[in-house]
Amino acid sequence: MIAGAGSGKTRVLTLRIANLLTKGINPSKILALTFTNKAAREMKDRIACIVGQQIARYLWMGTFHSIFAKILRMEANYLSFPSNFTIYDTADSKSLLKTIIKNMQLDDKTYKPSGVLARISKAKNNLITSNAYLNSPQLMENDRASRMPKTGAIYAEYAKRCRQAGAMDFDDLLLYTNILFRDHPDILAKYQNKFDYILVDEYQDTNSSQYHIVNKLARQHKNICVVGDDAQSIYSFRGAKIENILNFRNDYPDYKTFKLEQNYRSTQNIVNAANSVIAKNEKQIPKIVFSNKEDGSKIKILSALTDNEEGYLVVNEILDLRLREQFAYKDYAILYRTNMQSRILEEALRKRNIPYKIYGGLSFYQRKEIKDLLSYFRMVINPLDNEAFKRIINYPARGIGATTVGKIEAAAIANNLSYWEVCQRTAINNPLKLNKGTLNKIIGFVNLIADFQKRAEEAEAFEIAVAVTKETGMMQELYRDKTPENLSRFENIQELLNGIKEFSLTAQEEGHPGKLPDFLEDVALLTDQDTEKEEDKNKITLMTIHSSKGLEFKNVFIVGLEENLFPSSHNGYLTPKELEEERRLFYVALTRAEQNVWLSFARQRYKYGKLDFAEPSRFLSEIDPKFLIMPPQSSGFFGDLSGPSDSDYVFKKREPTETSSGKPLSIPPRMGNRMRNLKNASGSQEDFKGAPPSKLKAGLIVDHQRFGRGKILSIEGEFPNQKATVQFENAGTRQLLLKFARLKIVN
Numbered sequence: 001m002i003a004g005a006g007s008g009k010t011r012v013l014t015l016r017i018a019n020l021l022t023k024g025i026n027p028s029k030i031l032a033l034t035f036t037n038k039a040a041r042e043m044k045d046r047i048a049c050i051v052g053q054q055i056a057r058y059l060w061m062g063t064f065h066s067i068f069a070k071i072l073r074m075e076a077n078y079l080s081f082p083s084n085f086t087i088y089d090t091a092d093s094k095s096l097l098k099t100i101i102k103n104m105q106l107d108d109k110t111y112k113p114s115g116v117l118a119r120i121s122k123a124k125n126n127l128i129t130s131n132a133y134l135n136s137p138q139l140m141e142n143d144r145a146s147r148m149p150k151t152g153a154i155y156a157e158y159a160k161r162c163r164q165a166g167a168m169d170f171d172d173l174l175l176y177t178n179i180l181f182r183d184h185p186d187i188l189a190k191y192q193n194k195f196d197y198i199l200v201d202e203y204q205d206t207n208s209s210q211y212h213i214v215n216k217l218a219r220q221h222k223n224i225c226v227v228g229d230d231a232q233s234i235y236s237f238r239g240a241k242i243e244n245i246l247n248f249r250n251d252y253p254d255y256k257t258f259k260l261e262q263n264y265r266s267t268q269n270i271v272n273a274a275n276s277v278i279a280k281n282e283k284q285i286p287k288i289v290f291s292n293k294e295d296g297s298k299i300k301i302l303s304a305l306t307d308n309e310e311g312y313l314v315v316n317e318i319l320d321l322r323l324r325e326q327f328a329y330k331d332y333a334i335l336y337r338t339n340m341q342s343r344i345l346e347e348a349l350r351k352r353n354i355p356y357k358i359y360g361g362l363s364f365y366q367r368k369e370i371k372d373l374l375s376y377f378r379m380v381i382n383p384l385d386n387e388a389f390k391r392i393i394n395y396p397a398r399g400i401g402a403t404t405v406g407k408i409e410a411a412a413i414a415n416n417l418s419y420w421e422v423c424q425r426t427a428i429n430n431p432l433k434l435n436k437g438t439l440n441k442i443i444g445f446v447n448l449i450a451d452f453q454k455r456a457e458e459a460e461a462f463e464i465a466v467a468v469t470k471e472t473g474m475m476q477e478l479y480r481d482k483t484p485e486n487l488s489r490f491e492n493i494q495e496l497l498n499g500i501k502e503f504s505l506t507a508q509e510e511g512h513p514g515k516l517p518d519f520l521e522d523v524a525l526l527t528d529q530d531t532e533k534e535e536d537k538n539k540i541t542l543m544t545i546h547s548s549k550g551l552e553f554k555n556v557f558i559v560g561l562e563e564n565l566f567p568s569s570h571n572g573y574l575t576p577k578e579l580e581e582e583r584r585l586f587y588v589a590l591t592r593a594e595q596n597v598w599l600s601f602a603r604q605r606y607k608y609g610k611l612d613f614a615e616p617s618r619f620l621s622e623i624d625p626k627f628l629i630m631p632p633q634s635s636g637f638f639g640d641l642s643g644p645s646d647s648d649y650v651f652k653k654r655e656p657t658e659t660s661s662g663k664p665l666s667i668p669p670r671m672g673n674r675m676r677n678l679k680n681a682s683g684s685q686e687d688f689k690g691a692p693p694s695k696l697k698a699g700l701i702v703d704h705q706r707f708g709r710g711k712i713l714s715i716e717g718e719f720p721n722q723k724a725t726v727q728f729e730n731a732g733t734r735q736l737l738l739k740f741a742r743l744k745i746v747n
Contacts, residue, residue, distance in 0.1 A: 001227045001258045004289035005274070005591035006265030006552070009227045013201060014043050016225060017059070018050040020197060027058040031195040031217070034063055035202045036550070037525065060195070064210050065170060066525045068177040071191065072168070078184050079176055084382050084517060086167040087524035091366060092387045093117050093158075093169050100157050103413070106150055116148070120155050124171035125207045125239035127178055130156040164418055166384040174209040181216050192220035202550075203228035203248070207239035215251065222252065230285050231278050234546060234585045242581075246283065259287050265552055265594055267296025273597075273627040274590040280622055281580045301620065302600035303631035305708040307341075307560075310602045311348030312732070314557050317598055318540070319352065321555065329355055331554040333541040335589050337566040341559060342542050349540065351732070359543035365523055369478065369489040370496055374523065376468045380452045381517050383420040386412070390419070396473045399441050407432050420449075448472070461519040462504040465497060545589045556593035558586075561601040562614040586619045604706075611705065690742030693722055702726065702743040707734060709746065 003009035013032070021027055034040045040062045048056035060067060069087065076083040088096070097113040123133050133139055134152040143151045162168065168176060181188040198218050200206070203226035206214070218224040226248060233242040249255050263271045271291040278284070302317070304310035318332055334345055342358060349356045364370060372395055375388035382388075393408075394400045411422045411432060426432050427443045434442065448471070456464045469475045478490040500519055507514025541553065560566055567574060567582035574582070590597060601616045696702070700712045710728035715738070717723050722738040736743070 001225065001260060002285050002287055003227050003229050003260040004263055004287060005229065005232065005588070006263040007260035007289070008264055009201070009229075009260060010039065010043060011046075012260060013199060013225075013227055014046045014050075017043070017061075017199065018047050021047070021051045021055055025197065027055050028060065029194065029196040030059055030061075030199070031067070031197070032059065032061040032199040033067060033201065033214070034061070035205060037063055037066065037522075039201060039550070040066075063525060064213075065173045066521070068213065069168075069173050069521060069525065072173065072176055072180065075180055075184075075187055078187060079180060081163070081168070081176075082166045082382065082384070084166070086165065086378050086382045086385045086388070087173070087521065088162070088167050088169040088387065089366075089524065090117070090170075091371070092167075095387055095390070096161055097154065097158060099409075100154055100161065104150065104154065104157070106154075111148060111150065111154065116151060116154055119143075119148075119151055120158060121171050122239060123155065124175045125209050127175065127209055127212065129175070129179075130159040161386070164384065164416065165386045166382050166418075167387070171209075174207075174213065177213055178209060181213065188216060189220075192217055196221050196223060198224045200224070200226045201228075204230050204233040204242055204245040205235050205240045206244050207241060209239075211241065211244045218252075222254070224252065230283075231281075231584055232549065232588050234549065234581060234588055236581055242283070246285065261287050261289050263289050263291045263591070264293075266291055266591060267293050267595060269296045269298055269627050270590060270593050270597055273299055273623050274587050276624040276627070277583060277590070277619060277622045278587045281583055282576075283580060297596050298627055298629045299597045299599060299623070300629045301631050302598055303616075304600060304602040305604060306706055307344055307602045307605040308348075308706065309708055310559060310600050311344040314345065314559060314598070314600060315348045315352050315354065317557070318354065318555075321596070327554060328538055329540050330538045332557070333543065333548065333551070333553040333555070333592065334557045334559060335543060335545045335548050335592065336559050337545060337568055337585075338560075339544060345542060345559065354540060355538070356540040356542055359541050359547050364492070364495075367489075367492055369474075369492055373465075373469060373474060373493060373496060374520070376452075376472060376474075377465065377516055377520055379420070379449050380456050380464070380468070381520060383449060383453070384418040386419050392472075393419075393445065396477045398445065400438065400445070404432075404434065404438055404442075407434075456516050459516075460504050460507075460514050461516045462497070462501045462514075464516050465500045465519075469493060469497065545585050548592050549588050552592055552594060554594045555596045555598075556589070557598045557600065558589045559600045560605075561599050561617040561620055562605065563617055565605070565614070566617050567619070583619065583622075606706075689744065691745045693719060693738040695745065696724060696738065696743060701746040703746055704728065704736075704741065704743055710734075712743075 001009065001012060003012070017030060017032060020030060032040070032043065034043070044056055044059065044061055047059070062070075072079070072081070073083045073085070076085065094113040094117060097116050098108070101108050101111045101113065101116070123139070128136070128139070130152070133155050140149070140152060143149050162172070181191075195217055198214065200214060205228070214224070226245070228245050230242055230245050233240060233245070236242070249257075266274075268291045271289055275289055300317075302310070302313045304313050314334060321327060322329075336342065336345070346356065346358075365374070372391055375385075375391040378385045378388035379392060390405070393405060408419050408422050408426075411417070412419050415422070417425075422432075423442055423446050426434065426439070427446045430439055452464065452468060452471075455467065459467075475490070475493065478486050478493065503519050503522065504514040507518065512518070545558070563569075566586070567579060569578075599620060601614065601620070603614055605612050605614050691702075696712060696715060698712050698714050701709065702712060703709055704726070707726075707728045710726040713725045713727055713733070715722060715724045720739050723735050724738055724741065724743070725733065725735050726743070727733045
């Protein structure tokens with residue numbers, strides 16, 4: 001099913017499953033795979049409303065990672081893993097890699113944990129194990145060329161340490177499922193026979209690892225239904241392969257295609273504008289997306305002189321529309337290509353006291369106090385978990401210092417043991433030769449965790465969670481210090497306990513015990529969309545376009561539409577494949593909007609501390625102009641700031657930039673000319689010549705390199721400490737030290 005943006009694919013998937021169930025198909029025979037827990041819950045709830053909770057509860061429905069984690073726990077012995085294996089999040093993986101890089105005495109500036117983890121993740125998603133990585137001449141050569149020749153060795157040690165700790169990371173859940181099915185045909189046959197019907201949501205986002213699992217499971221019955229939109233395939237950096245959906249017809253020759261082409265979300269103007277852009281892509285499955293809603297407002301383009309001005313223009317538009325049409329703050333989203341763009345937007349919103357939230361920021365479950373408590377839970381369930389051990393061995397402080405932990409770590413590495421196993425042996429016969437005081441503290445820690453483990457076998461999740469928070473001393477420590485920060489942490493712990501209580505009650509209602517391992521697995525597999533709090537609801541949302549996929553807002557601002565920023569290019573070159581994905585990303589951004597869209601760009605933007613001159617994105621010129629409102633050529637009482645006609649600036653015909661050979665494409669030559677013209681007109685940062693302070697006086701109109709045009713309101717003080725108060729048109733009133741300000745007199 002090819003589902004255009006806003007076409008109701010969730011409803012179609014839901015009704016297909018409900019239809020199967022009403023025909024008497026056993027629910028446990030249906031496997032439905034999604035990319036977020038939120039999507040899975042929503043579908044399951046809708047199905048339960050149609051066929052009843054008692055039937056819907058037996059569906060195998062969830063994310064790829066949650067479903068295959070469930071299978072791996074049931075079949076863990078075939079892979080020599082414990083069934084209670086821990087699932088490492090990104091923070092755990094980076095922490096482990098940091099330790100390995102340090103132990104291998106490598107430069108952590110060259111081998112950054114995040115960069116190494118990205119390479120390992122890419123390998124796993126392409127089903128490359130650590131052994132295969134080390135035996136690949138091409139990968140070894142790539143690492144040498146990147147000056148990271150030890151990446152393969154780090155990967156091997158990382159895989160070894162994860163196995164010792166009884167842990168898998170997110171990518172392992174898919175990698176080991178493939179290995180399980182590859183090495184144990186009888187297990188594969190078991191699940192092939194189990195699932196008569198397979199349904200996959202967002203199929204265009206599947207990577208090689210997910211593709212192979214689905215393909216293997218569907219081989220028996222060949223009854224597979226996938227839903228997706230090739231025009232919204234935007235995750236190649238995570239390993240997603242658009243070819244999976246484009247080549248579906250080759251994998252399953254007896255396929256049938258159904259196209260969902262009506263957009264129920266957006267106005268006609270938005271849909272038609274998005275269509276005019278995505279039509280430029282060559283690799284796509286043809287479809288004609290349409291809307292039967294009203295024409296709606298045209299898309300408004302905002303042209304700013306600087307990136308700071310862009311922030312103020314966006315905020316002014318928000319306030320203006322709120323005044324006219326009474327939208328709530330939650331009805332607005334500001335989308336950007338890179339996270340670094342959020343700072344200026346945040347500043348502009350804060351100065352006008354507008355509430356906002358950064359989507360994809362620090363998750364509730366990544367806060368220190370929450371990670372600490374969850375680490376206790378993890379040790380109770382899987383004491384081999386070294387990363388959890390390191391967090392809690394001396395928290396709250398129990399007198400086990402860094403020297404002792406270093407001895408435990410060294411003994412663990414030397415004897416291929418977990419830190420916990422070393423502590424257990426130390427508690428029995430003290431092979432580390434610790435002094436009596438330290439030894440007693442280790443014994444106390446071992447007994448504490450062992451007692452929790454025993455109680456957790458019978459107790460439900462909330463009961464054992466309360467015991468851990470009280471008996472470890474965490475709550476007392478946080479409550480003892482009444483600073484605002486600690487009170488906030490105390491409240492966060494209480495909120496977590498509330499969540500566990502809710503989990504336990506829900507589990508009872510659904511007929512299963514709701515033990516601590518079940519809660520931990522739920523938490524480990526959460527996404528940003530699953531952790532949104534109620535108090536975050538009525539705020540403007542700031543997020544990257546990648547994070548916005550699957551969401552919708554009444555009003556959407558897409559900012560930073562400039563060449564090299566969007567489309568994004570780190571070196572000024574884009575291959576045809578890269579350009580098509582960037583265009584799909586723009587299509588996704590446009591189709592998040594229900595009623596209104598604004599597109600903004602700045603002519604000058606600070607990057608890495610230097611002022612860059614920018615050219616509007618080619619995507620602006622790819623939208624049919626009849627769906628747009630161009631920016632005015634005049635900017636208020638300061639006069640004409642726009643120079644050449646803005647419509648000429650945006651829509652002037654570009655020279656061809658694409659080739660069919662697949663060779664890298666350079667940024668259009670016109671961009672270089674435009675940048676030179678801009679520099680000639682206003683000067684680079686270095687040659688922007690301000691007037692001498694003695695020539696400046698109140699009432700003059702001046703230009704500032706960063707803040708644009710403004711009017712001097714007053715000058716006070718004596719040189720060299722003279723200050724000017726300047727009212728800038730879009731940056732507000734600023735007080736500038738004249739010896740540094742470089743103000744150019746306009747009149």
